[in-house]
Amino acid sequence: MSNCHGNHEHGNCKTTGLCPIVTFPEVVNIDEIRDEIPEVKTFYLSFPNKDVEREFRIKSGQFIMCTVFGAGEFAVSLPPSPENDRFHISVRAVGKVTHALHALKPGDKLGVRGPFGNGFPFDEIKGKNIIYVAGGIGLIPLRSSIVHALQHREDFGRIILLYGARSSKDLMYQPDIREWQQNAGFETFITIDRPEEGWTGEVGYVNQLIEKANVPVDNSVAFVCGPPVMFNSVIGEFLKRGMSEDAIISTLERQMKCGIGKCQHCAVGRTLVCTDGPVYTYRQIKTLGEQI
Amino acid sequence: MNLVNYKPCVCNLCGTGCGQFLKTDGHKVYGVSPLIAHPVSKGKLCIRGWHSNELLSTNERITTPLIRENGELREASYDEAIALVAARMQGFDGAAGEIGVLASARSSNEDSFTLARLTRDVFKSTLRGIGAEAGHRKSMAALEHAFGYPGAHGSLTAIDHADYILVVGTDITRQNPVIGGNIHAAQRRGARVVTLSSSRTQIAKLSTKHFQEKPGTLGLLVNALGKALMAIRTVNHDRRANIDQLPGYADYAAALRSISSVALERASGIRYEEIEEEAHHLEQARSIVILFSSGISGLDRPTIDAITNLALLSDRMDHPHSAVIPVAGISNLQGSFDMGMSGELGNSVFKALATPDSRIRALFVIDHDDGIIRDKERIAALDFVVYACAYKSAFMELADVVFPLPAYNETDGTYTASDKRVQITHKNVDSRHHVLPGWSLFERIANTSGQHWGYHSATQVFKDIAAHTRGYGDLSHELLSKGFGQHWNPKGFAGCGRRKFNAINIEYWESPTTPEFPFALMIGKAQHYWHQNNLMRKTIVPRREYDQTLWLYPQGYIEISPDDATRLKVRDKWLVNVRSSIGTHMKIAVKISPDVQDGTAYIPYFIKNMISDFLLPYENAYAAGEESVIPIQIQE
Amino acid sequence: MSMSMYILSSGEISALVTELQASYDVYGPQVEPQTKQVFFDQLATPAALDLEAPIPSMPVKEILFPQMERILKYKYDAENQSVAMSKQYFERPKALFGLRPCDLSGILVLDRFFLGQEFVDDVYLTHRRQCLLISNTCLHPFPQCFCVCTHSGPDADEGFDLDLTKLQDGYLLRVGSEKGQAIADAHQWQVATPLHAKEFKAVVDRSIDLFPEMATDNKAWVAKVMNRITTGFVKQETWEYIGDQCFECGACSFVCPTCSCFNIEDTQTPCGECERLRMRDSCSFEGYARMAGDHNPRQPVEDRRNKRFFCKLSYPQSKKYLRPGCVGCGRCQWVCPGDIGLPNVVQYIRREITGGQN
Ligand SMILES: Cc1cc2nc3c(=O)[nH]c(=O)nc-3n(C[C@H](O)[C@H](O)[C@H](O)COP(=O)(O)OP(=O)(O)OC[C@H]3O[C@@H](n4cnc5c(N)ncnc54)[C@H](O)[C@@H]3O)c2cc1C
Ligand code: SF4
Numbered sequence A: 001m002s003n004c005h006g007n008h009e010h011g012n013c014k015t016t017g018l019c020p021i022v023t024f025p026e027v028v029n030i031d032e033i034r035d036e037i038p039e040v041k042t043f044y045l046s047f048p049n050k051d052v053e054r055e056f057r058i059k060s061g062q063f064i065m066c067t068v069f070g071a072g073e074f075a076v077s078l079p080p081s082p083e084n085d086r087f088h089i090s091v092r093a094v095g096k097v098t099h100a101l102h103a104l105k106p107g108d109k110l111g112v113r114g115p116f117g118n119g120f121p122f123d124e125i126k127g128k129n130i131i132y133v134a135g136g137i138g139l140i141p142l143r144s145s146i147v148h149a150l151q152h153r154e155d156f157g158r159i160i161l162l163y164g165a166r167s168s169k170d171l172m173y174q175p176d177i178r179e180w181q182q183n184a185g186f187e188t189f190i191t192i193d194r195p196e197e198g199w200t201g202e203v204g205y206v207n208q209l210i211e212k213a214n215v216p217v218d219n220s221v222a223f224v225c226g227p228p229v230m231f232n233s234v235i236g237e238f239l240k241r242g243m244s245e246d247a248i249i250s251t252l253e254r255q256m257k258c259g260i261g262k263c264q265h266c267a268v269g270r271t272l273v274c275t276d277g278p279v280y281t282y283r284q285i286k287t288l289g290e291q292i
Numbered sequence B: 001m002n003l004v005n006y007k008p009c010v011c012n013l014c015g016t017g018c019g020q021f022l023k024t025d026g027h028k029v030y031g032v033s034p035l036i037a038h039p040v041s042k043g044k045l046c047i048r049g050w051h052s053n054e055l056l057s058t059n060e061r062i063t064t065p066l067i068r069e070n071g072e073l074r075e076a077s078y079d080e081a082i083a084l085v086a087a088r089m090q091g092f093d094g095a096a097g098e099i100g101v102l103a104s105a106r107s108s109n110e111d112s113f114t115l116a117r118l119t120r121d122v123f124k125s126t127l128r129g130i131g132a133e134a135g136h137r138k139s140m141a142a143l144e145h146a147f148g149y150p151g152a153h154g155s156l157t158a159i160d161h162a163d164y165i166l167v168v169g170t171d172i173t174r175q176n177p178v179i180g181g182n183i184h185a186a187q188r189r190g191a192r193v194v195t196l197s198s199s200r201t202q203i204a205k206l207s208t209k210h211f212q213e214k215p216g217t218l219g220l221l222v223n224a225l226g227k228a229l230m231a232i233r234t235v236n237h238d239r240r241a242n243i244d245q246l247p248g249y250a251d252y253a254a255a256l257r258s259i260s261s262v263a264l265e266r267a268s269g270i271r272y273e274e275i276e277e278e279a280h281h282l283e284q285a286r287s288i289v290i291l292f293s294s295g296i297s298g299l300d301r302p303t304i305d306a307i308t309n310l311a312l313l314s315d316r317m318d319h320p321h322s323a324v325i326p327v328a329g330i331s332n333l334q335g336s337f338d339m340g341m342s343g344e345l346g347n348s349v350f351k352a353l354a355t356p357d358s359r360i361r362a363l364f365v366i367d368h369d370d371g372i373i374r375d376k377e378r379i380a381a382l383d384f385v386v387y388a389c390a391y392k393s394a395f396m397e398l399a400d401v402v403f404p405l406p407a408y409n410e411t412d413g414t415y416t417a418s419d420k421r422v423q424i425t426h427k428n429v430d431s432r433h434h435v436l437p438g439w440s441l442f443e444r445i446a447n448t449s450g451q452h453w454g455y456h457s458a459t460q461v462f463k464d465i466a467a468h469t470r471g472y473g474d475l476s477h478e479l480l481s482k483g484f485g486q487h488w489n490p491k492g493f494a495g496c497g498r499r500k501f502n503a504i505n506i507e508y509w510e511s512p513t514t515p516e517f518p519f520a521l522m523i524g525k526a527q528h529y530w531h532q533n534n535l536m537r538k539t540i541v542p543r544r545e546y547d548q549t550l551w552l553y554p555q556g557y558i559e560i561s562p563d564d565a566t567r568l569k570v571r572d573k574w575l576v577n578v579r580s581s582i583g584t585h586m587k588i589a590v591k592i593s594p595d596v597q598d599g600t601a602y603i604p605y606f607i608k609n610m611i612s613d614f615l616l617p618y619e620n621a622y623a624a625g626e627e628s629v630i631p632i633q634i635q636e
Numbered sequence C: 001m002s003m004s005m006y007i008l009s010s011g012e013i014s015a016l017v018t019e020l021q022a023s024y025d026v027y028g029p030q031v032e033p034q035t036k037q038v039f040f041d042q043l044a045t046p047a048a049l050d051l052e053a054p055i056p057s058m059p060v061k062e063i064l065f066p067q068m069e070r071i072l073k074y075k076y077d078a079e080n081q082s083v084a085m086s087k088q089y090f091e092r093p094k095a096l097f098g099l100r101p102c103d104l105s106g107i108l109v110l111d112r113f114f115l116g117q118e119f120v121d122d123v124y125l126t127h128r129r130q131c132l133l134i135s136n137t138c139l140h141p142f143p144q145c146f147c148v149c150t151h152s153g154p155d156a157d158e159g160f161d162l163d164l165t166k167l168q169d170g171y172l173l174r175v176g177s178e179k180g181q182a183i184a185d186a187h188q189w190q191v192a193t194p195l196h197a198k199e200f201k202a203v204v205d206r207s208i209d210l211f212p213e214m215a216t217d218n219k220a221w222v223a224k225v226m227n228r229i230t231t232g233f234v235k236q237e238t239w240e241y242i243g244d245q246c247f248e249c250g251a252c253s254f255v256c257p258t259c260s261c262f263n264i265e266d267t268q269t270p271c272g273e274c275e276r277l278r279m280r281d282s283c284s285f286e287g288y289a290r291m292a293g294d295h296n297p298r299q300p301v302e303d304r305r306n307k308r309f310f311c312k313l314s315y316p317q318s319k320k321y322l323r324p325g326c327v328g329c330g331r332c333q334w335v336c337p338g339d340i341g342l343p344n345v346v347q348y349i350r351r352e353i354t355g356g357q358n
C-alpha cells in the first residue's frame, strides 16, 4: 500500500505481506449506526477506495486509530472477524472525541489508520479448549476472536463464553448472543449483577460462572477482558484451579496517540501496548511491574 | 523564507518574571527556550513558561474590533469602534461614578499608565481597579508602612545567598515554581528554609523545617517567632539598639510579650519551645528572606503586618541578601499598582458593582482572565461595556464593543515582577492582524475625545512613566534593553529609609468550627490553581494537565486527611454532601490527601460551580484569601 | 571503509559553509549576542558559525523533531459529508555543521527509535532524510558534561558524515560516510599526516583528563545504576525522594537530545479547517498517561520519574537505542528546578547502593 512506511517488520506485513495504514488516515464511510447499549453505539464502516478495502486485513485482537474529523483521533478495537464479516467498531462515549463520534450520522466520514497491535493467537491455540470471559464492553475486543473461532469450530475443543454485565440493558451484541445461544457447539453463560423481571439467565458476577460452567483448565486458553475488578477476581479463580499463567490472555488499554510505537504514551513497563500488545498473557502482565 | 531565531523576552505568565527565548521567524512562534543568564530564573522555566509557544500560537485570538449589533458582535474598523466608544463614554458622568475601569495585572506598564491617564483625564473617573488586587493592596499598605514605599524590600536574587528563608503560607512550587526551585536550591546549598503552612505543600516537604499550624493562625505563629526573637535580643544587649527606637516598637513589643505559650499551642497546635528553637536560628542568620503570596489568594493584613514586623525586628533588613517579597501570581501586578490602576481604598470598581444602588453605568475592562465573572448580572445590566483582550473569553459576551490587543511578544512593553524588577520585552512577532497595542488604542480613544497625548511609541510612553512615577525616574527602555531589567528605586519615595512597625493585635484565633460543623474548609489551594486559567485553557499540554483534576473529579473535589476519611467511612472519589454553617451546600467528590491535617478540608478555587453556588455567599472568605476558613460538615 | 583525513584552514571551513549553503539549509552553533546563550540554529551567514561556542543550550533535536509542528490539515464538509486532507511537513536538505558528539549521539538514538523498530515515523524521516551531519570534537568539557560516562564523547566515533577537530595546524577533518567522502573528493584539501592523527588522539585524551573527577568517577556507576533500574531494585524511598523534588515542568524531556515523546491534538482554525498538531510531551506530566474514565496507571509523581530514568538508563530501552538513552549532555541538570537531573539521580542511587558513602 502506498501509504505504508513500515519497516515491514510488523505482524501484518510479515504474515500477509499487506501493510497497515501508518501515517495518513484513509477515509471510511459510516454506512450504518446502531445503538448497542446505553452510551455505546456500533458504527458499520466501508472504504470508498476499494483497493484499500481489499488490502485491509485484520487479525482478531487488533485495533485501529480512528479520526473523527474536527475532534481528533482515538484507539478502538476491531470486533469483526478477519473473515466474512462487516467492518465495524463499537464505541462508548466517554470524552471529547468519542462524543463527537456519537454525534455523526450515516454518510459521514471517518479516518482510519491501522490495523495495529499483535492480536490474539489463533493458529497456536488450535486443538485447545477456549474460554472467553468478558465483563461489560469487554466483549468488544473479544467478539472478533469468538466469531473467528466459531467459523473454524472443528479446530478447537470446547468453546465457552462467560459474559456478565450490570443489567440486561448493558449486554453488548444481543443479536449475536441470541445466535450464539442457538449454536450447539458454543457453551454460553450470560449473567447480570442483580435479578430483573423477565430475566431467565444467570444472576451474579462472572467469576461465579467459572464453577457453574465447569471450565476445563488442561489444554485450555482463557481470553479475559473487562474492568479491573472483574479481571482480578476471574484471574484469581483460574489460577486457583491450576490454570497456567501463560494460558490466560488479556488486552491492556493505555492512552494512545500514534499507534505505531513512537509517542510512548502507551508504555507499560518495558513494552509499548500499541506494538508489543494490546494482547498479553497474564504472565507477561505480571512482570510488567505497573498497575493494570 | 525568514530565518527562525531565538529572541529573548520575559515570561508573562506569573509574577516571577523568568527570562525566556521565543523561537520565531517574526510571524509565528515555534518554540521556547529558557534563558540561562537571567539572574532570577537562571535557565529554568515552569510548565507554563515552557508552553508559552502553545498560548502564543493559539487560534483563539480576538483579531478585529467588534461591535454588538442586534445582540450579535460584528466586525468593525478601529475608526468606527473608537468613535463609538468615545461618543458613548461622553454620555456618562465619570466624576459622579458612572464609569468604571478594570485594568489587567498582565498589561504592560505602558498600557496601564496610559489607561490610568484615559481614566483620569478623559473619563474623569476615579472608579478603577485591577483584577486580583485586593490581596496585593494589603501587602502594599503593610510594606509602605514598614519600609516607606509600596513594594518589595530587596530582590528575589537574595534567595540565592541568604542564610535563612522563611516561606509564609504560599504553595510556591505550584504558583511561582521557579522561585520555589531557587528556594530548594538554597536549601541544598545549606540555607535554612522554614515553611509555615497548614498543609504539607511541596515546599514544606523540601524545607529544613515545616511548621504545620492550624488554619487561621499563621499571623500568630509569625508573632510568636517575633516574641522568641525579642527574648533572645533582650539577653544579648550588645545587639543593635536602634530597632527599639523605631516608631511602633513599644506597642509591638508589648503585644508580643502578651503572647501566652499555652494559648498559642491551643490555637495553632505548635509548641512555643519549638518556636524558641527556631528563633535561635533566625537570630544567627546574617541575611533573611521572607516570601509570602500576594494577590487574590494572598494573606490577610494582620498576617502581613506580622511579617513586616518580624522582618524589622530581625535587624537584618539592611543586609544585601535580605528581602521581604510579596510574590504575585500575575506578571505585572506590581507594575499595575505602580501605574496607579489600583482603586482608592473603599472605592473600587468591584465595590461599585457589588453595591446595588451605586451609580456605575459603564465599564471599560482589559483582560478578564478568570473563568468566574463576579457580579455578572450587574455587568450585563450596565448601559455600556467595552472589553479589550488578546484572547477570546467568556467576558466578550457581556461587551458592547470589543477590541483586540497584541500578545506580550507582539509589542514592546515593560513588566514589573514581584520584587520590583522592571524588565522589557521587545516585539518579536508581527501581530498577525495589525492590532494596536493598548497604549496606542487608549491614545486614539483620547484623541477622538479631543485630547492629544502625542505618543508614537512605547518608548515614548515610558519616558512619561519615568517622569511621573515614583521609583521609575532612573529607568528607560534603552537602559532596560541592556541586561535583565532593573529594580525600581525606592528612593523615589520620600519615606524610603524610615522604618516603622505595624500595629498588631494578638488574637488566639478560635476556629469557627463547631461539633455540628467540625471541618475548617479553606479555598484556593490546588495543584492546578493557576491564576490565568483562561490563558491556560488556550494551550494544549497545560490544558490537559489542568483538566486532569476535572477528569478525575468531574464534580470537583474536597481534600481531607486519611484519618478523617476513615472516620467518615468514605473512600477517594466518593461523593459526599458538604454543608456550610450558613446553609449552602454542595455534592462533591472526596480526595484523600496525606498532606492535609485532620479537621481541615480544602477545595480548589477554580472549580466554577463550587465558587458560584457554594462560596459566593461568603463574600469575605473570597476576599480574605489564603487564611479564610468556613465551618462545614461532611456527610457520606 | 577506511577513514580519510584532511587538514583544513579556517578559511576552508568558511568556504565549505558557503558552498553547502547553496544546496542545504545550514545549521550550526552560534552565540546570541545579547545573552551570550548558544543555539544550534540556521546560519544567516558563514560568519555566524562559532565552532568554539560551548554546548548549545537546546538540543539539536529541535531541528529534526520540532517543539510543535503541523502534520496534517483537513477540512470536513459536514453538508456534503466529505473531507479534504493534505500533508503539512516537507523535506528540506539540511547540513548540521559542528554538532557536539553528545548531540550527534542523540540523533543516532532518535534515528534508531523513530526509524528502526517496527514502524518508520514518517514525520521524523522527512526531516531527517537528506541531512548532512558534521560533528565537532570537544577540546574540553563544559560545566555539567559527562559524556565520558555514557560513551558519547568527547569525540564522535560513529554516525557522522564529516567530523572536525581543532588541531594546531587547523581543523582535522575525518570522513565517516560515502556522502562525506564525495564532498571531500570534490575539494583539494590537504591530506592529514600520521602526526595529525597522533595529535588528534592526544587532544581527545587531554579533553578526557579535563573532565571533573565526579564525571569520570561516575562512569562505572552509570552501568551499576542501569543494572539497578532495570532489575527494579531501587528503593521506593529513593524514588519518593526524587519525586518530591519534581516540579512537573517537563524541562528535562524538552532539553534531552534523546527524548522523543510527543502528543497529538487536532485543533480548529478560524477558517473552519482543522490542523493536526504534533508537539513534544513529557512523561513527567500527570496527563501523559491518564485514560478516560478515571484511570491513570502512573499518577504518583515518583512513578512518573521512575519512568524517565527507566527510559534513560535501563537495558530494555537501550536495546532500542543500541546504547544507553542518556548521552551525557547534562542539560537536564541545568534546567531542572528540582535537583534531579540525570547525573544527580545517578548520585542518589549510588548513595543508596553504598549506604550513604559516596
Ligand atoms: C487498544 C485499545 C482499544 C480500545 N478499544 C475501544 C473500543 O473498542 N471501544 C471503546 O469505546 N473504546 C476503546 N478504547 C478506549 C478509547 O480509545 C478511549 O475511550 C478514547 O480514546 C477516549 O477518547 P476521548 O477523546 O473521547 O476521551 P478524552 O477523555 O477526551 O481523551 C483525550 C485523549 O486521551 C486519550 N485517551 C483517553 N482515554 C484513553 C483510553 N482509555 N485509551 C486510549 N487512549 C485514551 C486519547 O488519545 C484521547 O484522544 C480502546 C483503547 C485502546 C488503547
Ligand atoms: S515561574 Fe512564572 S515567569 Fe517563570 S516560567 Fe513559570 S509562569 Fe513564567
Ligand code: SF4
Binding pocket: C252, C255, C256, C257, C258, C312, C325, C326, C327, C328, C329, C330, C331, C332, C333, C341, C342, C343
Ligand atoms: S538524560 Fe540529561 S544528561 Fe542525559 S542526554 Fe538527556 S538531557 Fe542529557
Ligand code: SF4
Binding pocket: A264, C253, C256, C258, C259, C260, C261, C281, C282, C283, C284, C307, C308, C309, C311, C312
Ligand atoms: S518517556 Fe519520558 S524520558 Fe522517555 S523519551 Fe518520553 S519524555 Fe523522555
Ligand code: SF4
Binding pocket: C245, C246, C247, C248, C249, C250, C251, C252, C253, C284, C332, C335, C336, C337, C338, C339, C340, C341
Ligand atoms: S526538569 Fe526536573 S522538575 Fe522538571 S519535570 Fe524534569 S525532573 Fe521534574
Ligand code: FES
Binding pocket: A255, A256, A257, A258, A259, A260, A261, A262, A263, A264, A265, A266, A267, A272, A273, A274, A275
Ligand atoms: S500509541 Fe504511540 S507509542 Fe503506542
